[in-house]
Amino acid sequence: MPTPTVAFSELSKNSKRVAETLDRSQRVHITRRDGEDLYLTTARHDQQREETADITARLLAALVRSDTGERAIQQALPSVFPWVRHLSADELKQFVAELVDATHDAAQLDVHTNLHRVVVEWRATARVLADPELTARLTRRLPDEEHGEVTVP
Numbered sequence: 001m002p003t004p005t006v007a008f009s010e011l012s013k014n015s016k017r018v019a020e021t022l023d024r025s026q027r028v029h030i031t032r033r034d035g036e037d038l039y040l041t042t043a044r045h046d047q048q049r050e051e052t053a054d055i056t057a058r059l060l061a062a063l064v065r066s067d068t069g070e071r072a073i074q075q076a077l078p079s080v081f082p083w084v085r086h087l088s089a090d091e092l093k094q095f096v097a098e099l100v101d102a103t104h105d106a107a108q109l110d111v112h113t114n115l116h117r118v119v120v121e122w123r124a125t126a127r128v129l130a131d132p133e134l135t136a137r138l139t140r141r142l143p144d145e146e147h148g149e150v151t152v153p
Contacts, residue, residue, distance in 0.1 A: 003028065006030060006031070011040070022042060028040045054108070061103075064096060073096055084126065098122070099118055
């Protein structure tokens, strides 16, 4: 079921009606003209989302503790992140480890930015590796020049 959307002004003018919508859908998207959009959710829905994240994090962590589980994750990753085909075996292993850690942070610490950062950074790495010319330019040896001591900013 799609999440209902209401304007912020509707929330302030007709909060009872928005609350009734929230009771039916468990989540309402609030649009604002002068700020970032909001989501209004029920406590039960938020608790269920936290439990889902926790189960997912623990499941991934348990899978990577065995060779069979780690292989299963690595085989499934191209369906979720098609760009991983550009990563080497070692890079793929490192991505999985960082993904599991970031998923655990999201579930246990309510820190979701780490998971987003891991995916964005590894996608950028894959993008560079997918372009042989760019990879060659970025991985070439720098000239043996002495540029002096780097000072503390």
